[in-house]
Amino acid sequence: MVATTQSLEQLCINSIRFLAIDAVEKASSGHPGLPMGAAPMAFVLWDKFLRFNPKNPHWFNRDRFVLSAGHGCMLQYALLYLTGYDSVSLDDIKQFRQWESKTPGHPENFMTEGVEVTTGPLGQGISNAVGLAVAEAHLAARFNKPDCNLVDHYTYAIASDGDLMEGVSNEACSLAGHLGLGKLIVLYDDNHISIDGETELAFTEDRMKRYEALGWHTQFIEDGNTDLEGLEKAIANAKAVTDKPSIIGVRTIIGFGSPNKANSHDVHGAALGKDEVSATRQELGWEYGEFEVPEDALNHFRKAVDRGAQSEQEWNQVFEQYKSKYPEDANNFQQLISGQLPAGWEDALPKYTPDDKADATRNQSGAVLNALSPVLPGLLGGSADLAPSNKTYVKSSGDFQKGAYENRNFRFGVREHGMGAVCNAIALHNSGLIPYGATFLIFTDYMRGALRLSALSRAGVIWVMTHDSIALGEDGPTHQPIEQVASLRAIPNLAVFRPADGNETSGAYKVAVERAANNPGAPTLLCLSRQKLPNLAGSSIENAAKGGYVLSDSEGTPELILIGTGGEVELCVNAAEQLRQEGKKVRVVSLPSWELFEAQDEAYKESVLPKAVTKRVAVEAGTTFGWCRYVGSEGAVIGIDRFGASSPGGVALKNFGFTTENVLATAKNVLG
């Protein structure tokens, strides 16, 4: 296969290959196989179809590209460099997988401009792509006019066998098929190899048939290594199908070009080794040295700069026309994609007094969503088939469906993990959309992969999780959270909120919306009750937003501090009342969010939980794991460290010790 002269296309494709090979070799770490095998499809996509401006990675109307097979990230880094992004230089490529480099081991949107979402964990990227396409469809439906296609871009993904095996991708792709997302195009790198070896070992389903069943348009390219024309036709075909998402199965040889390692799992995730690198250079007739890119290839790739500038300029003109014809819409559009929250939006947050009826915080959450939707045009979301239980339906809008993409209520189906990845991507579309996704708190277990990524990739998502403790009752231990709140608190960069009443719920949303609208964004997760809770004297939006505050106090230095969250604050309030009647100086602290509280300054924290006051009782209907932080060695925690039980919620709370009596008894024990 030694070619004495290579076509320009081959020069370009091999440039991608060898940047990947050399970078992985230098790092002695990484995945060369996919970049080598998928270089042709990626080249055709980036060269002939993808619309982007290398000098403006944030251009609103750019096509979105996702490398779902994130381990193959050298493929993406090579393309970012070659096409002229400032975010990836040749030096950056030489620093592949090194401390603080712009080219980390899997694509990180927060490290490298041009990377839209963070991938690596398989199945996430392709599911993100569904979310990016959802965002485009929604914005197009809201803003486009018959004579003006303001919002008009495609979402492309390159996915691997592993992506297709993962359950999350079936969830998201089933949803995509149902929604008829016609501007989503997935290139499936069908190389028949995964870490264990041949995919024959475990993955023999008919992939294209499954995707047809999911409502996708499918095509197959037999020779994805050399049939560039076929690839081009297929992508063009896919673009022409406007009522279904498209998947193109592309048969490739992993590690194409490596004479001894191609088509084996050895080339998947390890450097080729010095000898094989040489052998590959020889095999592909590549005379260029380490990290050397032939001038012709680089010049060709760099045409993307002018092309991109022109694309963006053309779009700016479209926007100018739009603005002159539809000034109000244009203003709304600009306001939305700016990401700035409308002035005074928080005035819409419901406020409560103790005279307001007791209510479940899940209901109060629903009230917030319905109150905010009119004033926050970017707010939209839905539930994984639990809208009536999560109370997430916004009555002023309809269902987001094919032909009705302008609506703001999503019906995710029983697909928590898919919902998670889709919501992450709606946020990372970076157009001012603030997505919320909801299910039962227990089923955060089903979507932790996506929850973690929302925190890591700084996605401004609001996670609305109801039925937050054993108090949910009869559904029993499979549904009653025990360890969920603690285990979510342990995720860095995720703020967990467990509000005690209506004001705290509004406060949680104030924080969540602000975090989502920040740049970069950050996710917030709300834990909401099924059962009714009273509105507490002393609660307020401002207090809740601090994450922890003094709800009530005695005169002077407290002898004892009762700390509660969510539904258990009420027990603390009741116990404190009795203790005060007995002459004790008791403070009640509500601690709806550890993360927000810890972010306050030391003086504030000391004022709420003075170090000198060591007699403390914490009460939370969940695991005691981690509470030692706030109660120390002289305190006590009322929690539950075993699985729950099926019974009416009140019976469960009582039998597991969540009663005023038990708080009193524990408090007296601590007081000594």
Place this chain on the structure above:
Amino acid sequence: MVATTQSLEQLCINSIRFLAIDAVEKASSGHPGLPMGAAPMAFVLWDKFLRFNPKNPHWFNRDRFVLSAGHGCMLQYALLYLTGYDSVSLDDIKQFRQWESKTPGHPENFMTEGVEVTTGPLGQGISNAVGLAVAEAHLAARFNKPDCNLVDHYTYAIASDGDLMEGVSNEACSLAGHLGLGKLIVLYDDNHISIDGETELAFTEDRMKRYEALGWHTQFIEDGNTDLEGLEKAIANAKAVTDKPSIIGVRTIIGFGSPNKANSHDVHGAALGKDEVSATRQELGWEYGEFEVPEDALNHFRKAVDRGAQSEQEWNQVFEQYKSKYPEDANNFQQLISGQLPAGWEDALPKYTPDDKADATRNQSGAVLNALSPVLPGLLGGSADLAPSNKTYVKSSGDFQKGAYENRNFRFGVREHGMGAVCNAIALHNSGLIPYGATFLIFTDYMRGALRLSALSRAGVIWVMTHDSIALGEDGPTHQPIEQVASLRAIPNLAVFRPADGNETSGAYKVAVERAANNPGAPTLLCLSRQKLPNLAGSSIENAAKGGYVLSDSEGTPELILIGTGGEVELCVNAAEQLRQEGKKVRVVSLPSWELFEAQDEAYKESVLPKAVTKRVAVEAGTTFGWCRYVGSEGAVIGIDRFGASSPGGVALKNFGFTTENVLATAKNVLG
């Protein structure tokens, strides 16, 4: 639809319906819709096909039945009662969803004999069914002879729309299709309703086509409410297909018989209400009172008792023949299904001294699996496409594949959650099999639903999780565990082990195998390193099995205790050496498992971590969340509470403070 006389079949089917209706009504809680709609298919299955002995729920060769749509559990409880199980009486049914009743809100195998696996979280049950079928196929291949089918039973599941939407089920079912599990039959209750409403809202894929793509045999029954003959034929057809799993889509009306609520989401998850209960009685011509079962129906159902006794007796005879012809195999079989571990098995556990070469605990884990496989005939398992990385391949056996079910290495593919549910079920097949499932520790996030259920349902599974910290290096923050170990510790009934060296790894397996073989079983999760670690002086299998122990000590009362786990124990050892040279009295404690340590008696725990010694430093390359428990307010924790970074592992460890120098500095700070 008022029938003046009902056929015996209708009497039976309506008996199921009304027990469910009445139980849910009495509890004012529960899901009547599915039992009402799925009663016909369940009746045909239990009446004509399912082989079981109501008086012996543990009979080895019983068919397995799984209600994957666990919310419809009154369907199963009704059948258990009607067919004569002692585990569910009429009183138990009246106590549906009450504290400590035998009829909890979702089926719990540990509460109610006759329930094979715990379901409720959608997608788990159908995936468990795949695992039960795997166990049957494996045991059949190992023990059956050409003239003797000792192991011969079917696995049936009833699944819902929600089950099919969940990604985990696609994973497990793709695997089932690949494996050609011909004795797995799923009845899919296709009622077009989920909590949000019509499945048209979100779930319009072609289900049967997807299952065909997954390699299943598919059929469809248009009228699952009345076509009993069609149902019977379909199940018979499914049984006749021996090289593929079968799914039968059964179109039903949810809440069949309720004149005002049938076919709506209102009947899915709430009691009918007094009026509608009456109306349904009228609609179906049911003259019987609350919880009253017509004698003819009960007698018919109770024939299952004699039938079952006979089935078991026949099988006993088969076993006797088997025993006389194949005494050694019979002995092995009995030994295996007894669940008793072979005497002296633990002698095979590798032991190490500090002179043995440093090695990654993932490698040492692989050595254990290979050493134990010959002496533990029930041990089998695999990885979610990471066998070369997890080191879980057992060389003395081959791949479990179609036509080679006797092999003990599973190739799960990139399907962590499916693997989890399958492993749970292999354990809950209760035949002495000890399954292990492996992936990267970070991807426990993908399978928490199944991990939690392994703990809740007391499944004796060994979870083998490698690449346990930032030390894994270049793959970066998407792969580097931070909060995983802590969040797994928070799951009740799951023992988490993070061994520091070879002896501790062997100790972890000793505990894990014993926990798996207990009755009831319990799962154990191992966190193993990618990087090499030295074998430590003072470590031993016995010590590790206590969960925490003194690795080394100074004379007299320590001034300072250094506590480490896994790879960080070495840093404690090094720091202690230096401190002792400076005249400090330092104790080093290795704490590989919090759960095992806490289970020791108070005297032992006090001897390891005396309360009076308050100056402590804990070192673990993971979140500090929860460590306050062991270091108190005068101690310090060296951990990492942010996401990691892509770089060589050693660089990451150093930059994040996991060095002997930092331990020293922290220790001196604590000592004051």
